[in-house]
Amino acid sequence: MNLKFDLPAAQQQAFTPADGEEIRYCSPYDIGADGKMKHDGYIVVTNQRLLIISGQEAETELALADITYLKCDPLVNNGILIARTVQEPEEHILARFTMKHVSRVAFIAKGALLLRDGVPKQVISREYDKTCPVCGRALRGTKECPKCSHKPSVLWKFFKLCGAYKGRLAIIAFLMLCVAVVQLMVPKIQQVFIDDYLKAGKGGMQEITLYAAILISVTGVTIMLHVLRYWMCISMGTKMSMDLRQMLYKKVQILSLSFIQDRRPGELMNRIVNDTRQVRRFMEEAFAGMFSCIISMISVVVVMLTMDWKLTLMSVVFVPIALGLSISFRKNIHRRFHMQWHRFDKTNSGLQDILAGMRVVKSFGTEEQEAEHFRKLTDDFAKIQEKNEVFWASLFPIISFVMGMGVYVVTYFGGLGVLEDRFTVGQLQQFINYTWMLYGPLGWMTFLPRMITQLMTSLERIYDVMDEEPLIKDHAEAVELDVKGAVEFKDVTFGYRSYEPVLEKINLSVKPGEMIGLVGASGTGKSTLINLIMRLYEVDDGQLLIDGVDINDLRIEKYHSQIGVVLQENFLFAGTIYNNLRFAKPDATEEEIIMAAKMANAHDFIVKTPDGYNTYVGEHGYSLSGGERQRLAIARAILNKPKLLILDEATSALDTESEYLIQKALERLTAGCTTFAIAHRLSTLKDADRLVVIDGHHIAEVGTHNELMEQKGIYYGLVTAQLQMQALKGEDAAEATEALA
Amino acid sequence: MGFKNFEGADEEFDLAQMEAETEEMLRLRYLNKDNAVFARTAGGFVSLDIAEGEKGEPEHYDRVRVVRSFPFTAPTTYISIRTTEEKSKEIGIIKDITKDVSKDTRKMLEEQMSLRYFTPVITKIHDIREEYGHAYWDVETTEGPCKFVIYMNSSSVVSLSDVRLLITDLDGNRFEIPDFTQLSAGELKKLDLFL
Ligand SMILES: Nc1ncnc2c1ncn2[C@@H]1O[C@H](COP(=O)(O)OP(=O)(O)O)[C@@H](O)[C@H]1O
Numbered sequence: 001m002n003l004k005f006d007l008p009a010a011q012q013q014a015f016t017p018a019d020g021e022e023i024r025y026c027s028p029y030d031i032g033a034d035g036k037m038k039h040d041g042y043i044v045v046t047n048q049r050l051l052i053i054s055g056q057e058a059e060t061e062l063a064l065a066d067i068t069y070l071k072c073d074p075l076v077n078n079g080i081l082i083a084r085t086v087q088e089p090e091e092h093i094l095a096r097f098t099m100k101h102v103s104r105v106a107f108i109a110k111g112a113l114l115l116r117d118g119v120p121k122q123v124i125s126r127e128y129d130k131t132c133p134v135c136g137r138a139l140r141g142t143k144e145c146p147k148c149s150h151k152p153s154v155l156w157k158f159f160k161l162c163g164a165y166k167g168r169l170a171i172i173a174f175l176m177l178c179v180a181v182v183q184l185m186v187p188k189i190q191q192v193f194i195d196d197y198l199k200a201g202k203g204g205m206q207e208i209t210l211y212a213a214i215l216i217s218v219t220g221v222t223i224m225l226h227v228l229r230y231w232m233c234i235s236m237g238t239k240m241s242m243d244l245r246q247m248l249y250k251k252v253q254i255l256s257l258s259f260i261q262d263r264r265p266g267e268l269m270n271r272i273v274n275d276t277r278q279v280r281r282f283m284e285e286a287f288a289g290m291f292s293c294i295i296s297m298i299s300v301v302v303v304m305l306t307m308d309w310k311l312t313l314m315s316v317v318f319v320p321i322a323l324g325l326s327i328s329f330r331k332n333i334h335r336r337f338h339m340q341w342h343r344f345d346k347t348n349s350g351l352q353d354i355l356a357g358m359r360v361v362k363s364f365g366t367e368e369q370e371a372e373h374f375r376k377l378t379d380d381f382a383k384i385q386e387k388n389e390v391f392w393a394s395l396f397p398i399i400s401f402v403m404g405m406g407v408y409v410v411t412y413f414g415g416l417g418v419l420e421d422r423f424t425v426g427q428l429q430q431f432i433n434y435t436w437m438l439y440g441p442l443g444w445m446t447f448l449p450r451m452i453t454q455l456m457t458s459l460e461r462i463y464d465v466m467d468e469e470p471l472i473k474d475h476a477e478a479v480e481l482d483v484k485g486a487v488e489f490k491d492v493t494f495g496y497r498s499y500e501p502v503l504e505k506i507n508l509s510v511k512p513g514e515m516i517g518l519v520g521a522s523g524t525g526k527s528t529l530i531n532l533i534m535r536l537y538e539v540d541d542g543q544l545l546i547d548g549v550d551i552n553d554l555r556i557e558k559y560h561s562q563i564g565v566v567l568q569e570n571f572l573f574a575g576t577i578y579n580n581l582r583f584a585k586p587d588a589t590e591e592e593i594i595m596a597a598k599m600a601n602a603h604d605f606i607v608k609t610p611d612g613y614n615t616y617v618g619e620h621g622y623s624l625s626g627g628e629r630q631r632l633a634i635a636r637a638i639l640n641k642p643k644l645l646i647l648d649e650a651t652s653a654l655d656t657e658s659e660y661l662i663q664k665a666l667e668r669l670t671a672g673c674t675t676f677a678i679a680h681r682l683s684t685l686k687d688a689d690r691l692v693v694i695d696g697h698h699i700a701e702v703g704t705h706n707e708l709m710e711q712k713g714i715y716y717g718l719v720t721a722q723l724q725m726q727a728l729k730g731e732d733a734a735e736a737t738e739a740l741a
Numbered sequence: 742m743g744f745k746n747f748e749g750a751d752e753e754f755d756l757a758q759m760e761a762e763t764e765e766m767l768r769l770r771y772l773n774k775d776n777a778v779f780a781r782t783a784g785g786f787v788s789l790d791i792a793e794g795e796k797g798e799p800e801h802y803d804r805v806r807v808v809r810s811f812p813f814t815a816p817t818t819y820i821s822i823r824t825t826e827e828k829s830k831e832i833g834i835i836k837d838i839t840k841d842v843s844k845d846t847r848k849m850l851e852e853q854m855s856l857r858y859f860t861p862v863i864t865k866i867h868d869i870r871e872e873y874g875h876a877y878w879d880v881e882t883t884e885g886p887c888k889f890v891i892y893m894n895s896s897s898v899v900s901l902s903d904v905r906l907l908i909t910d911l912d913g914n915r916f917e918i919p920d921f922t923q924l925s926a927g928e929l930k931k932l933d934l935f936l
């Protein structure tokens with residue numbers, strides 16, 4: 001999202017920069033003080049001032065140093081920028097804007113406060129604009145407007161991509177030429193047959209048979225060529241979309257998590273699956289057809305011109321008219337069927353609503369009412385459908401008539417030509433056939449613009465990902481380190497957004513084999529600390545050392561292969577339990593796997609399932625409970641004998657007993673393995689070598705359980721609060737049993 | 742499990758707070774000209790003074806939010822007066838601002854509401870152009886001429902009643918057509934895709 005618009009010339013008059021003053025942020029605001037839409041308002045933040053420019057005047061001018069409070073307040077379908085200053089200590093409105101700018105102004109307000117505090121960080125927004133700020137076009141999930149940015153055009157990239165399939169393309173082109181030639185031959189053969197044999201009265205049974213044989217074999221050849229061409233196109237489309245999909249998939253894997261998390265879930269999946277499918281469909285359905293249409297149309301026109309240029313012109317004149325008419329018909333029809341589809345959608349969701357809510361409907365006894373409601377919906381749909389069918393049935397013949405206009409003209413004037421002996425009958429027939437060939441593909445061609453735009457949209461989205469630079473990548477001198485397990489934080493500062501630190505100046509030194517329990521209220525940054533150790537993000541400031549080596553100097557893959565991670569939400573791949581367990585160590589023996597499963601207290605429940613370790617899990621497989629998933633994930637993590645073990649609420653979905661069992665097993669395992677554990681149930685962590693309490697972006701307390709309990713600080717508070725909640729629940733349970741008794 | 746020091750001095754603290762929060766959640770206080778005094782602030786907002794609060798003590802709020810409970814169906818009744826912080830709390834409800842408060846106060850509150858809610862009313866449709874899944878609108882509104890883009894799906898144009906339409910654009914801005922039967926035949930034709 002652009003946080004620094006160019007200030008238009010007119011508004012620049014309102015702004016005279018002082019010495020060394022430069023614009024850092026600039027955004028339009030589009031609602032005036034009178035509540036009307038405004039087109040000449042700008043919010044400008046320089047390194048010294050904040051200006052609200054209206055037209056050619058600066059309405060408000062604040063020195064950044066005077067601002068005590070600055071915030072973008074999102075209201076309903078609009079937002080306001082509020083400030084407090086030394087001179088005006090009451091909250092007051094600086095500017096008002098529509099939703100288009102709310103997020104932008106929120107970022108800018110943060111940027112202005114950073115500037116005021118002398119923090120040199122430039123706030124950036126990774127959000128995307130919904131519409132192009134320049135041309136107003138809807139952006140379909142790309143950073144820049146493909147029309148307004150001056151990057152090499154997507155189409156050009158697409159041609160380059162096609163370059164990789166030169167061989168196939170050449171064959172396809174050759175096949176298309178053959179088809180065109182054969183198609184052109186057919187009317188010529190007819191002409192010869194009519195003029196030289198039928199009309200001349202020379203033909204006998206033999207000639208007719210010959211003619212039929214020729215026609216049949218020509219048709220056969222055409223069909224074969226078509227099939228061959230179609231087949232080539234399909235194989236090329238499939239290959240192309242597969243290549244694209246793989247490229248995208250690889251790219252997404254390389255790109256850091258922040259890129260993926262900035263997008264809606266499913267959006268990337270869409271790009272990988274749907275957008276590449278769109279490319280394939282285009283290659284299959286449109287690409288070859290498009291070129292063969294163009295080739296055959298051009299060749300037909302050339303041949304017609306050599307026969308009779310006047311008649312050719314007469315028939316060609318109607319092409320644009322027929323094209324225009326059929327496009328407008330198409331629009332109308334699309335509109336109508338869109339409406340029908342829309343109603344259908346409504347009917348469907350209405351039905352789904354009622355069925356899903358059947359229990360509620362029944363329990364409130366409103367069946368009649370709902371039936372009536374649904375009847376109305378279906379009535380609506382039926383009416384529209386009927387109307388559309390009638391429309392279509394009456395319109396279709398008209399369209400066909402219009403599409404044939406050129407043919408009628410040719411028939412009329414050509415017929416005159418025959419009467420005047422300028423043509424033979426065979427030639428007329430030939431000419432009429434060519435005209436049909438000219439008009440035939442028009443109907444299909446009206447689909448082309450839509451198909452091309454769809455292709456372009458998909459390509460734009462694909463290249464938007466492809467062109468992204470990964471934030472985290474191995475640099476040239478990265479080392480392969482055999483991790484021993486020492487982890488050291490040196491003044492580490494990190495925030496998901498550069499201006500909003502989650503962790504600040506963290507200092508912590510962990511010895512190999514130590515078990516660290518991370519404690520803190522939710523949202524304090526425990527998982528964030530662990531994300532840094534996993535190197536899913538890079539620290540903003542300071543250093544994170546693994547065995548004394550900066551984490552940024554490690555080869556990522558090698559490093560990752562030595563850490564084991566169990567999270568609260570654990571993803572299992574579609575496949576057997578066996579395959580899931582040996583995910584990180586494909587050559588693990590059965591014995592190793594059973595040992596790991598036993599250690600994670602998973603062996604028993606696995607063997608209980610009918611298919612044992614071969615049980616299929618994943619989306620459509622055997623459904624496991626949250627606790628069972630977690631135990632599998634633990635087994636998966638320890639199978640690899642990691643040097644660094646990370647447990648982020650890893651046992652949260654387990655009952656106290658299994659947790660205890662796993663705890664005991666892990667204790668044995670984690671001897672010699674540096675462990676970072678986060679647990680919601682604090683009792684789980686009381687055996688940790690050290691507990692680290694995170695609060696307010698900092699490490700607040702460090703020590704063993706007993707030390708911290710004696711300190712009576714934050715940890716003590718958390719523990720007592722938890723015990724109380726347990727006690728409360730216990731009381732409730734007691735009351736409940738009493739009431740029952 | 743050997744947690745010592747379990748019986749701390751502040752063990753009742755949590756309980757009391759939860760009770761208080763539940764109490765607050767259930768509270769419904771009506772504000773009117775007798776118990777509440779609203780005043781404009783220098784910054785363009787309104788402040789609120791309640792001379793005698795629930796526990797008898799005076800309450801003062803530098804700035805309050807004025808929020809409709811039923812923005813579409815009852816814009817002048819059940820107006821919730823709330824505190825401004827993020828986890829905004831309700832101070833009280835004005836049942837009907839046309840009756841329960843003075844003319845001056847009503848004007849003040851309506852100003853605040855027209856600041857809070859920005860839903861231009863479409864008075865004239867110049868053009869609706871459909872292009873590949875989006876519709877580009879060019880309209881005249883009560884707040885001036887406007888161009889916007891919506892998705893072509895059923896949630897972009899919602900009927901609030903048989904004649905009233907609410908249109909939401911890509912950015913989340915909203916526009917209203919209070920009665921589409923009042924539009925000209927030409928405008929209706931442009932709109933009929935969404936009806
Ligand atoms: N991917 C993310 N992008 C932006 N902010 C995030 C992201 N993940 C976490 N945060 C924010 O960082 C803070 C710390 O989160 P987290 O480390 O998950 O807390 P904890 O694990 O202690 O509950 C929270 O305020 C959270 O909203």
Ligand SMILES: [Mg+2]
Pocket residue numbers: 526527528648
């Ligand atoms: Mg967490």
